[in-house]
Amino acid sequence: MAKMVNLTIDGKPVTVPEGTLVVNAAKRVGVDIPVFCYHPKMEPVGMCRMCLVEIGRPVIDRATGQAALEADGALKIQVGPKLETACTTPVSEGMVVLGSTEKAKLGREDILEFLLTSHPLDCPICDKGGECPLQNLTMGFGPGESRYLYDEKMHLAKHVPLGELIYLDRERCIQCGRCVRFQEQVADDPVIGFFQRGRSWQIVTFSEPGFDSYFSGNTTDICPVGALTTTDFRFGARPWELNSAASVCTHCPVGCNLTFNVRREAAAGGKWVVKRAMPRQNEWVNEIWICDKGRFGHHYTESMERVTEPLMRKNGELTPVTWDEALGYVTECFQAASDGLLTLAGGRLSNEDLFNLRQLTAGLGGETALYTSMAGGDLTAQVGLGQGTNFSEMGPETAILVVACDLEEEAPIWWLRVKQAAARGARLIVLNPRPTKTDRSATDVLRYPYGSEAAAVLALLNALSTKRPDLPETGQALARDPVFQSVAKAFAAAQNGVVIFGSEGTSLESSQALAQACANLLIVTDHVGRANNGLLGVWQRANDQGAWDMGFRPIPNLKESMKSASALYIVAADPAGDDPSLAEAADFLVVQDLFLTGTAKLADVVLPVQAFTEREGSFTSGERRVQRFYPAIPESPGSFADFSITAQIGQRLGMNMESRNAASVMAQIALQVPDYAGLSYTKLAEVVEQWPIVGREDLYYGGTSYENRQGIGVQLAPAVQRGASVSLSWIQPAQVGSVQATPAQTGLIAVPVTRLYDRGQMLLPSKILHLRLPEPYVALNPAEAGRLKIEDGATVEVTVTGVVVRVTVRLDEGLPEGIVLTPRSLGIPITGPTPVSLKVVDRVVA
Ligand code: SF4
Numbered sequence: 001m002a003k004m005v006n007l008t009i010d011g012k013p014v015t016v017p018e019g020t021l022v023v024n025a026a027k028r029v030g031v032d033i034p035v036f037c038y039h040p041k042m043e044p045v046g047m048c049r050m051c052l053v054e055i056g057r058p059v060i061d062r063a064t065g066q067a068a069l070e071a072d073g074a075l076k077i078q079v080g081p082k083l084e085t086a087c088t089t090p091v092s093e094g095m096v097v098l099g100s101t102e103k104a105k106l107g108r109e110d111i112l113e114f115l116l117t118s119h120p121l122d123c124p125i126c127d128k129g130g131e132c133p134l135q136n137l138t139m140g141f142g143p144g145e146s147r148y149l150y151d152e153k154m155h156l157a158k159h160v161p162l163g164e165l166i167y168l169d170r171e172r173c174i175q176c177g178r179c180v181r182f183q184e185q186v187a188d189d190p191v192i193g194f195f196q197r198g199r200s201w202q203i204v205t206f207s208e209p210g211f212d213s214y215f216s217g218n219t220t221d222i223c224p225v226g227a228l229t230t231t232d233f234r235f236g237a238r239p240w241e242l243n244s245a246a247s248v249c250t251h252c253p254v255g256c257n258l259t260f261n262v263r264r265e266a267a268a269g270g271k272w273v274v275k276r277a278m279p280r281q282n283e284w285v286n287e288i289w290i291c292d293k294g295r296f297g298h299h300y301t302e303s304m305e306r307v308t309e310p311l312m313r314k315n316g317e318l319t320p321v322t323w324d325e326a327l328g329y330v331t332e333c334f335q336a337a338s339d340g341l342l343t344l345a346g347g348r349l350s351n352e353d354l355f356n357l358r359q360l361t362a363g364l365g366g367e368t369a370l371y372t373s374m375a376g377g378d379l380t381a382q383v384g385l386g387q388g389t390n391f392s393e394m395g396p397e398t399a400i401l402v403v404a405c406d407l408e409e410e411a412p413i414w415w416l417r418v419k420q421a422a423a424r425g426a427r428l429i430v431l432n433p434r435p436t437k438t439d440r441s442a443t444d445v446l447r448y449p450y451g452s453e454a455a456a457v458l459a460l461l462n463a464l465s466t467k468r469p470d471l472p473e474t475g476q477a478l479a480r481d482p483v484f485q486s487v488a489k490a491f492a493a494a495q496n497g498v499v500i501f502g503s504e505g506t507s508l509e510s511s512q513a514l515a516q517a518c519a520n521l522l523i524v525t526d527h528v529g530r531a532n533n534g535l536l537g538v539w540q541r542a543n544d545q546g547a548w549d550m551g552f553r554p555i556p557n558l559k560e561s562m563k564s565a566s567a568l569y570i571v572a573a574d575p576a577g578d579d580p581s582l583a584e585a586a587d588f589l590v591v592q593d594l595f596l597t598g599t600a601k602l603a604d605v606v607l608p609v610q611a612f613t614e615r616e617g618s619f620t621s622g623e624r625r626v627q628r629f630y631p632a633i634p635e636s637p638g639s640f641a642d643f644s645i646t647a648q649i650g651q652r653l654g655m656n657m658e659s660r661n662a663a664s665v666m667a668q669i670a671l672q673v674p675d676y677a678g679l680s681y682t683k684l685a686e687v688v689e690q691w692p693i694v695g696r697e698d699l700y701y702g703g704t705s706y707e708n709r710q711g712i713g714v715q716l717a718p719a720v721q722r723g724a725s726v727s728l729s730w731i732q733p734a735q736v737g738s739v740q741a742t743p744a745q746t747g748l749i750a751v752p753v754t755r756l757y758d759r760g761q762m763l764l765p766s767k768i769l770h771l772r773l774p775e776p777y778v779a780l781n782p783a784e785a786g787r788l789k790i791e792d793g794a795t796v797e798v799t800v801t802g803v804v805v806r807v808t809v810r811l812d813e814g815l816p817e818g819i820v821l822t823p824r825s826l827g828i829p830i831t832g833p834t835p836v837s838l839k840v841v842d843r844v845v846a
Pocket residue numbers: 172173174175176177178179180203222223224225227228
């Protein structure tokens with residue numbers, strides 16, 4: 001435990017751990033020491049001098065080496081002759097901090113006067129106006145008047161695009177360096193920096209495209225002035241016009257907490273619209289960060305392409321009908337189908353939606369299926385991350401194994417947090433067939449051939465235990481590798497161990513083998529059932545884990561099951577859009593979705609749903625934290641949430657189902673799903689004091705709406721932590737063989753990978769991101785491409801499972817030969833490693 005230090009700040013006694021900075025100690029007792037360059041999530045630099053205070057320290061008697069005392073027995077304190085920066089000075093025993101003396105006040109006034117010499121003071125038209133630390137601190141600590149003349153101010157460029165997402169106003173920049181340090185220290189994307197000298201010092205971008213980082217939007221939150229703004233929001237609204245609603249990002253399994261700022265807008269015909277998405281502080285989930293997909297990727301909710309009324313096929317055409325007619329027909333057909341009903345659901349749905357879907361389907365004796373190509377959610381429920389897990393607390397005592405995963409692409413904020421854990425000393429082991437950005441922070445980087453991910457994990461186990469099946473030759477070779485052996489021993493020896501598995505190059509089947517191998521490794525090394533230990537799946541949808549918890553499972557032969565069902569109820573999934581070979585539907589097809597997807601176009605009935613911005617519900621993140629989201633804007637008249645539509649069908653069938661209140665559905669979940677026992681919307685809305693204090697009243701650590709008053713959620717305990725016993729289970733080695741092939745043997749193998757920016761239905765409507773969305777492409781090793789006489793940028797036709805797609809080729813030296821790296825959701829229907837053929841259409845780069 002850290003040694004505690006006692007000091008006083010403006011007369012208030014405070015006791016804090018040794019090493020605490022004076023500025024943070026002051027915050028603990030409610031004393032505001034103003035800052036600009038300091039940010040509690042980054043290393044201090046002492047650049048702006050705004051935090052100047054007087055500091056006194058006990059006088060040491062040189063003769064005795066003891067603290068000297070005054071006549072009255074009090075410690076003799078000597079105040080330093082110069083002001084000191086509270087953001088770079090650590091506390092010390094007996095220290096006396098004086099932040100409100102005339103000298104300190106004068107120091108701050110001088111700094112503010114200096115900062116404002118060339119500031120445009122265009123607060124009335126500045127996006128930060130109303131939530132600006134410079135504005136606030138000038139009001140609180142600045143001089144009443146300026147001695148500088150307007151004509152003497154430097155006039156710099158005001159609308160400088162640092163890329164198409166972020167704009168810079170050079171006049172407003174106070175050169176605090178927070179944005180540059182964020183990109184270097186937190187995002188590990190040093191794509192912006194300072195240029196020039198003296199008063200010409202300014203922020204520039206070095207990357208092409210400009211400000212090329214998945215985390216760029218965070219700099220607009222931490223910029224203490226209106227210098228950095230997002231293209232999405234700039235000149236969009238004034239902060240005081242905005243209402244706030246708490247939400248949760250729907251794009252990946254991290255479950256970042258969001259605040260939506262909304263207002264009624266004349267341009268939208270008087271409708272309520274979402275003006276911006278901001279991070280909401282949750283130190284256990286996303287701290288105060290979100291990625292740009294979460295920030296800019298919510299526009300699908302307001303797309304004009306959304307289905308707004310129920311449709312029924314009449315004379316071969318989908319035709320608008322009333323809800324009564326649509327639900328009546330669906331009820332009739334589901335009743336007729338009875339146990340021939342197959343309900344296929346996607347991980348976009350909330351827990352309440354999924355629970356009701358399961359109730360309805362079970363009531364009819366039908367079957368449910370989860371639409372995913374990733375398995376293992378049953379294992380994360382057993383040996384997942386222990387309750388109380390927090391990546392921010394992980395350090396040298398923890399080993400983190402990231403396997404078959406490009407973490408930054410699949411779950412950006414987990415990537416940030418894992419990287420920071422590694423920086424604090426955690427042993428980060430990366431096990432992946434090709435280089436990814438996670439390698440930069442890794443302690444150990446191990447490779448295996450595509451298709452051998454489970455064998456590679458079992459090879460680690462081999463070094464520790466004999467309780468495993470025989471491995472295929474690839475696995476045996478890895479097991480003989482001394483590096484594998486030493487890494488396995490290090491993982492086993494670590495006090496805490498976490499395994500993160502993704503879906504790099506995996507299919508549903510191989511993902512099951514991988515998840516099981518990872519669970520086995522954790523069980524054998526006793527890294528289960530405790531906080532900061534366990535298994536974490538990087539799911540492909542935000543609430544895949546919730547779907548597993550609600551009893552949904554992927555089914556191996558989806559195509560056959562779909563064909564043989566007498567009625568299909570497809571909710572939040574687009575199998576035919578993803579893979580045209582799945583287009584042969586059952587006799588009766590109902591699609592419930594936001595959009596007229598490829599599958600919806602084939603349906604007999606299409607039921608439109610509310611977006612998550614228009615309703616409430618809960619999601620369960622990959623870390624198995626159940627979190628509430630709230631309605632941000634009113635629902636359109638006559639529209640319903642998914643759970644409500646399902647319940648209305650159930651009610652027509654005579655079932656007792658909740659159609660109005662999501663909280664009541666959660667109450668039923670708490671009664672019927674053992675892992676969710678005791679949960680309620682009230683419990684999910686509980687908050688606790690969070691550190692560091694950002695946003696809230698003082699606004700100088702951000703100036704945005706970070707405050708979390710709506711709930712930090714509840715992390716579920718995995719079964720093993722609740723006392724259940726877990727046992728090892730082995731997937732037979734035959735199922736974990738390598739798909740890696742040399743061209744001479746079996747030709748090319750396409751392997752699926754996930755990219756953050758894809759061309760899926762939930763991202764395409766966000767036009768602001770269009771320049772960042774890749775055109776359909778595949779990647780090849782240059783030597784392989786040379787053999788095939790394919791140049792970088794050439795156009796090829798890719799044939800996967802009989803479907804032909806035209807894409808461009810990128811060359812990537814990190815790729816093994818024989819492999820065609822194929823991003824998911826870019827138009828190529830790929831669900832696992834698949835033989836592929838390439839036909840060159842255009843060899844020459846355009
Ligand atoms: S742009 Fe903002 S965050 Fe960056 S240096 Fe200037 S004032 Fe600081």
